[in-house]
Amino acid sequence: MIEIILIALAPIIGGLIYGLERVVRARMQNRKGPPILQPFYDMLKLIDKQAFIVNPYHSILGIMHFVTLWVVVAFVILGQNLLYVVFLHLLSALFLIIAGFSVKSIYSHIGANRELQAMIAYEPILIMTAVGFYMINGSFDISIIRESSPLLLSLPLVFLAFLMIIPIKLKKSPFDATEAHQEIVGGVEIEYSGIFFEFLYMSKWLEYVFIYLLLILFAGNSQILGAVLSVGVFLLVNLVDNSTARIKMKHLIKIVLGIGLTLSMINLIGLSYV
């Protein structure tokens, strides 16, 4: 029962995280910042706006991106197979990329291209994480992973690699070249307006829920460690976001694949000898 409620409320929880994050980021910059409920005001306003439809597929793919992402989050909460979750998440990203290529806007094309390149960077690490969980528990089932003792101790390097992909997924500096708000004006988001943009806006919130749910898996059955991890990573990601500049796509792939993949490989090879 509690799972169903959590699944239904997932976008709202994500919205609250996003609102809190905007306040925290503002405080870090010595500003007052918007109210915590700001994302919901934005959402209600977007319902009221006139919507332009560039082509029907573009708008529908945006909605499908949101729906699949919600299904992904539901699967994680229900404790399904982690490998399915990773690949279903890939599908939801693919919908967005196809939507980006379905319009004529050059910014949208560049955004979709960069989204694809970012996928090359983060997807192997997500799979490595899943494999790491499998090597310890002998199962991809999230419900079994949640029962095990804290995995952080045996997967420290995989955890570091996972930390590197969080800014890519949440579109944060230094790895936010996929969205690049001043440079390519949001990339794939650019042609969405009104209620259709709202779905993209809300899928951003679901992305938060997804990433933090995966993060808590590292804590295994220890709830205190889970809470410490999520709060610590939340602050760390925002601190890094505030203090670094955006790097190029090429460097993003090099850094994330070069360092992240190597770290997780070393961890996994080490694990297989223990």
Next chain:
Amino acid sequence: MFDFKPIRKKSPWILHYNAGSCNGCDIEILACLSPKYDIERFGVINTGNPKQSDVFLVTGPVTFRSRERLIELYTQMPEPKVVMAVGSCTCTGGVFRDMYNVEDGLDRYIPVDVYVPGCASSPELIIDGLVKALEILESKTKEIEKPFKLFRNETNKDGVVNRRNSALKVGEEIDDEEN
């Protein structure tokens, strides 16, 4: 039915366009977003994307070359929207008035809701203007407002729509044969 109108003024997203300004007012607008004045506390985001914004901030006297982009951006913004003319030269032409390449103010092309004077206008004035603009935004309907000077038809060559010179210069007559 739920009334969305009071929500509008809680999340104004800004589109900022420089129609040939000297950059003085642009810097003041950026100062508004900086920690000291922090208009993000009103929920303002500088989106840079016309399709998702509510407030159109224009600086500069509208040069001859910038007017088509101006109207293009204006028509790409979904209703309801408000237009703010920031700076003396955007309101009337200011120091650039009567120059050969300048169109003397924004309101000859698109309907303006709030005029913010000053050369350069101070961040306090811009915030005041923004608050005023949000009041107007609340009372707006979703009816489409037309820009004034988008008279000439767009040319359609090889299936590619060309909007070059679609806006007329002030005082210019439409040539019927051309259309």
